[in-house]
Every structure is written in C-alpha cells, then in structure tokens.
Amino acid sequence: MTHTTRKAALAGLALLGASSLVLAGCAAAPDSGETTGPALDFKPCMVSDLGGFDDKSFNQLGYEGITEAAKELGVEATTVESNAESDYVPNIENLVSEGCDLIVTVGFALSAATVEEALANPDVMFAIVDDAADNDFNGETDAPNIKPILFDTSQAAFLAGYVMASYSTSGIVGTYGGMNFPTVSIFMDGAAQGIDYYNSEMGTSVSLLGWDEAAQDGTFIGSFEAGTDSYNAAKNLIDQGADVLLPVGGPIYQSAIEAIADSGKDVAMVGVDADLTETDPDSASLFLTSILKQIKVAVAEVTKEASSGSLDYSPYIGTLGNSGVGIAPFHDFESKVKPELSGEVDAIAEGIIGGTIPVKSYLAG
C-alpha cells in the first residue's frame, strides 16, 4: 500500500516538475509579428536577453523596432525570448536553422554567443544592440558580419546632468544603477560631467552621490529588477539629501517612485532609455526629463537596410548629432524649471555636437 502511494506521489512530483518546466517554456514561446502584403524574401529575427520583450526598456524597444520595420517591409519578424543564459546560443542556432537573414541580439549579455554564431554562419547578417561585439578588446568587431548598434549616451546624460544640477535646490543629486557595466555607467559618467559643467559655469557646487567618476564605481543594487534593493538604494540617496534621482537600469526606477512617495519629500527623477512620461504616464509628475536612447529607430533602420540583402557593418553609434540619443521634454516640469534652462540645454547640445564641449565616455575616448 505504502509502496504504491509513494510511487504515485513521485509520479505526481514529476508531473509538477514537468509542468513548471512547460510553464517556464511558455514565456519563451516564439512570437510572430503581423504580416501584411506579399512576402519579400527577407526574414528578420531577434533574440532578447533575460529581461524579455516586456521589460519596458531596451528589449522592448528593440522588439518594437524590428516588428515595426517588418510590418513596413511586409515580412514577418521572428522573435525569441531567452529565459536563461544557457538559452542564448541555442536560441540563435534555432533562428539560423529557421533561415533568418538578419538576427538582431539585444544586449551585451549576448555578445559572446553572437560572435560565436556569426563566425559559424558567415552568410547570415547579425546586429547586436548595446555592444561592440569586441570581446578581445582589440578595438574591432570580432566577426565581420556583425553590426554593433551603440549609443554614446553620455552626451545626452551630460545634458540631463546639467538639468539635474539646475533643478536641484538642495545642491545634492543622486544616481544608482543595476550593475556596474559600461552601458550603465555611461549614463552616470555623462551626468557627472554635466553637473561639473554646470558648477563651473554657474560657480555652484552641486554634488552627485552614488557615482565616483574617478574611481568608476558607485551604488549598484546587483540586479536589474525593481524590488526592495532598488527601493532601499533610492531611500538612502533621499536620506542623504538628494532631491533629483537618476536610477539607471530598466525597471529599477519603479521602486524609486515608491521610495520618493514614502519619503514625503519633493524629489524628482530622471528616466533612462525611453521617455518615461510617455511610457509610464501615471507617475509623470515625478519625471523631470528622460535620457533617450533611440533603440527602436536604430533597430528599425538596420532592419530596413538589411532587407536589401547587404549591410554596412561599420558600427552605428547614436549621438546627439544623429539624434540617436537625446533628452526628453520637461513635460510637467516645464513650469518648475528655470525659464532659461531650455535655451541653455539647446546651446550645450550644439556645443557637444560641434565639439566645443568635450564629453568623455568609453565610446568617445
């Protein structure tokens, strides 16, 4: 009796395990874009990193870019989400065997997998978002058929840093990030330089907490998830007197919203990647501005270019000059910032584009 019930229990347990695996698989179900018109012989494909295509950040923007371009071209985009780091190579391999002409991988996490697959499949076009695909650091892309899509975000962050310094009344602004990666710290570097520029222009001493440009280290919560760690990081900055926050790392800003609400203080926030006032209108009253990365536009452009059958593999670098990066309008803060600020920002942007105001970053040296 006992023996049979135990067996049944083990079977039940196995069923549980299997069903959870199936569930985990569900989230990764290949997602197909809509098709319109007659088929062009072109198959654009995309692999996400762990964030998935609903991350309200670069995966989502990349996804929107490729589906939009595919729709315009009248073809179908095949997109696959990765649920684990071990998914990267198999996901790309599956897309190659499905006959994809262009494979866009999103995020530096897929760098090694992309290089490996690009070398193995020289006639497939590859593009990678937010990474130079240069894992041996020799300054060149590791495979000839990868187009890096990069953003010199520090230029836009410079403007945002200037705005933060100008808006702050306490003279203290704060930033924190998910993890200390170049694509994260480039925002902080830019903001730090913008604040320094404001201080030297205005003779003030606004300080930035959470990032030490010289040491290239600062406050990082160790993940790119909203949650208690992110909340606590924001709270610590507010405790130290910061009245403008710059949380860098996809959804982690959501916890900062709650921390600001709980503090009862008048704290503003600067968004990253997308214009948060548009993507998260419920909290629009907190967003001073956002540092924009036009991932959607860049991915769409690369997709369209690749549809002709060939691709210029020189890296795409989004800058203020080509509108690949920028800062969002002040929206609700229009009346709260200094009236001359908008003009000052435009002038600085021109200075950066013209080269009279140098902005340092890992992309611009």
Add this chain to the structure above:
Amino acid sequence: MTAATVTAPERSGVGRLDRRSWKVPIAFGLVTLAALVLFVILGRDRIVSFNLSTGTDLIQLPLLAFPALAGGIVVTVVLAVVTAFAVFRVWERRPVPLWVIVIGTVVAIVGFLAWAGAGATLQVPGLLTGTLFLATPLVYGALAGVIGERGGVVNIAIEAQLLGGAFTSAVVASLTQQPFVGLAAAGLAGMLVAFLLAAFAIKYFVEQVIVGVVINVLVSGLTGFLYSQVLTENRQLLNSPVRFDRIDIPLLSQIPVIGPTLFRQTILVYLMYVIVAVVAFALYRTKWGLRLRAVGEHPKAADTVGINVARTRFWNVALAGVIAGFGGAFFTLGSNGAFNKDMTNGAGFIALAAVIFGGWDPVRATLAALLFGFASNLQNALSVIGSPVPSEFMLMLPYVVTIAAVAGLVGRSRAPAADGVPYIKS
C-alpha cells in the same frame, strides 16, 4: 518530560569544556589584524561624522564627529583586548561569553564604518532603517523555517512561499484596493504552497529537499508566466496594489535613533514584532510548542504519548506557510508596490541560512536575519557617500557573512533530531 530529555543529545558538561575551541579567538585575532592594517596603517586621517537624528525628530542629537584615524586606533586597541580576553577564556577551558562576542563585533563594525565613511557624514537612522527594511522578509521567512524544522520538516520552499505571497498580495490588493485583503491573500497563498510541501513530505514521505526545490521552480515558473502573460497586459487592474501606509507610533517614534528605526514603519513590520514575540514565547512555553518540538525531536515518543505526528507536522507547516506568505506581501505591499518576476531574489534561501545560523531558535534567527539585512544595506549606504571598497565586494558581503556565520563563528549548531526525516508509522 520535555523534548530535550527525550533526545539525550551528546552534550558536554556544564562549565568547563573538555575540548578547547579556538574558533572565536582566531576569528577575533584576524579581525584585529585587519583593523590594524586597515584602520591604523592604511588609516584615513579625516573627520567622520555620524548623524544620529532624522530631520523630523523632536529631540535633535548633535552630530557625532571624530577623526577617523584616532577612532581606528581606539577600535583596534579594544579589539586586541577582546581577543586577549577570548584567548584567556579558551585557555581556561571556558566558553567565550556571548556579550563579549557582541561587543567585539559591534566595535569592529563601528570601526569599519568610521574608516569607510571618513570625510563624510553617515546617516545612522538611515543605515538602521534600511537594515530593518531589508531584513523584514528574511525574518518572516526565517520564522517559517524555524517552525517547519522544529516540527521535523525541512522547508526549502520558503522562497516559493515568499514569491507566492508577493504575487497574490499584489493581485488581490490591486483588485480590491484593500491592502489588508491582499495581506490575507498572501497568507493563504503561502499556506497553499505549504500544503503542497506538506502533502508530499508528510503524507507521501518524498525527500523533503527535492520537493522544496521542485516547488520553488514551480512557483517561480507559474508567477513568472502569469506576470508576463497577464499582469503586464493589465497593469492598472492587476498589478498596481494599494500599499500599506507608514504609521508613526506616538511618543515611541520620537525616541532618538530607535524611534525612526523601529516605530515609523508599516503594519507589516509591527506584525513581524508580534509574530516574533508570540512564536518565541509559544515555542518554549505552551502545549503547542512542546508538541511541535516533540514531533521534530522524537516523533516516535510523541506518537506513543498520543500526539498525532502527521497532523501536528501538517498544520504547523501550513502555519509556517502563512507566516512566509505575509513576508512575501512585504515585497509588494510593504515596499515596491507592483509585483515583478522573481522579485524575492533569493531571500528565501538567505532566510534558510538565518534559521541555521540562529540555531533553530526564533529570536536568534531573527537576529541573524537582521545581520544579513545590515550586511546588504551596508554596500548601499557606503557607496552613496563614496566608499573606498569596490561595490562588487560589498554586494558579496551578505553572502560572505552567511558562509562565515554558518561555517561556525558561533560553533556547531544542532538541528532538531528528526529534522527532514519522515515519520513512517509502522
């Protein structure tokens, strides 16, 4: 007849120990050495200030400021004295008293803070509030673990119970716009997960660790699936819960340092104080506690005196599930609001470590959880003011503390005798 006498563990005599354990003196010796190198030789000769008050306190304490180098020297000397005392005690074959260990640890921490914060102002209330904040879900999880393991069921699924509680409370509190209903739902969700564990572990005698791991994967998969397929589509309706408001307790919240830390919290934290107190009392002083410990230490003996072992274990695992579920609600209703995929981020496993570090005792497990909370918060608080320690190292700290703690700064801990062993009535 108490549970302790039933098991007759191999304990050494009271007073003098038969073997000298050099763990504590060696540990303090290393800390003293580190202090000498870091605080004195590599000392940073700048003023460090500790701010003990928040802006809204009635009584404003003055800023505590002293030169970091001088502080470092004092700390090193105190640590050397503590080490010498520990060596003396062990030589005398006597245990090192707990209060000495506590004083040594606190002094070492203050010294480290003074060194790392040299040239800046440390917000002490912020540091402590953050500690409690990060520790709250760990405390709930650890209490659930203590109850389960005292009853003889190893609960690896604390993580799943926290996650289930976080998910359910977010959805229910969004739908009803009532955080209390969300909290109740979180308890229920934790209990459902516990039922699963209890059914397999107690009724069908399946290896408990394996069941726990499978449940963790199941709940993570299930909530992750529902999150990306359902919650993100209907964020307004399903994932924008009303959070608990902070309640300042009159008078108590005005005590300097302690007030802002302990008495300006949400109901979830106050509930935690109550649960810790009740569990700590009931485990040792009520019939419930005695029975629970009996089935965990010697189920056969408990069975002979008429305690239904399976039923006692089943309902206590369920009770533990409710507590862990409440802890899960803290992730959403107590802090972040919206639910996120895998937002518990391993808290359940740290809670498990706290159970072992705390020696299966509710109060000590709570203290262990607070220590982990402090270690996690330290990185954050220090990097904000520009700490000399790399952020990656500081992120590692809670786990280093976990390993060091479990590996035996406090000596070998003894699990309940029948922990993890199914009771098969023959």
